[in-house]
Amino acid sequence: MTKNRIIAITLAMTLILSLLSGCSSVPGMGGTSSSEDKSSSSSSSSTPPSTSEDASQPDGSTGSSDDPFYVGDTISTIWFDFTVESVEVCSEYEGYTAAEGTKLLVAKLSLKSTATYSVDMYREDFIAGWDLFEEDDYDYVEPLANYCDAQFPDEYPLGINESRSGVLVYEVPADLKDFWINFLEYFTDDTYGDSYFVYFTAE
Secondary structure: HHHHHHHHHHHHHHHHHHHOOOOOOOOOOOOOEEEEEEEOOOOOOOOOOOOOOOOOOOOOOOOOOOOOOOOOOOOOOOOOEEEEEEEEEEEEOOOOEOOOOOEEEEEEEEEEEEEOOEEEEEEHHOOOEEEHHHHHEEEOOOOOOOOOOOOOOOOEEEEOOOEEEEEEEEEEEEOOOOEEEEEEEEOOOEEEEEEEEEEEEEE
8 A cells, every 4th residue: 555545545534533523633543654555355544454355344343443452352353353462573583584773573463254255365454563753653564575384475365264373574673662563444445444453562
C-alpha cells in the first residue's frame, strides 16, 4: 500500500469518525511509510489488508478496534481469529542478519479461520510499526519476504475452519523499543473495516 493511499484512507476514516462521533482525531491514524496493498480481506487502521473472495463485508464481526490489544490476546476479525503469541528480538534469525542500525522482531502468530469460505492471505496483511510522537505520526514495515520454513508463506489460502501458525520477521530500527503489529480489514470492493493493533515492548 503506498504512502498516498494510506494517507487518503486515514483522512477518509478520520472524517467519517469525526462526523459520527464529533472527534477531531483518531489515535493511531497517520502514517509515513509505504506498503503495497495486494489483498482483499484486511490489514491495519493505519495500514494493510488481507483477503476475501467476497466483495461485500459479511455480518457477524466480533472484533473491536476501539481498544488496544497485547501479545497473547486473541482478536476476532471478520474472517479469522488471530493471536500474536510472542515476540522475540534478535540480530540474526535463521540465516538472515539485520543490517547495521536495525534489529529483527520475530513474531509468532496463530490464525484460526471463522469464515465459511477460503480467504487469500498475504505477507503484507500484518505490518509492524512504531509511533513518531514528535510528529503525531507513525512509521511501519512489512514482514520480510519468506526465506525460511518457520515463516508464513508470502501468499497462502486460509481454508474453512483451518488453523495455521508461523512467524513473521520484521527489520526495525535498533534504537526503538515500543512497537505494534496491525491488521486492517480490506475488502475486494475497496472498502475498509476494522483495524486491530497489538502493542508490545521489544528490547
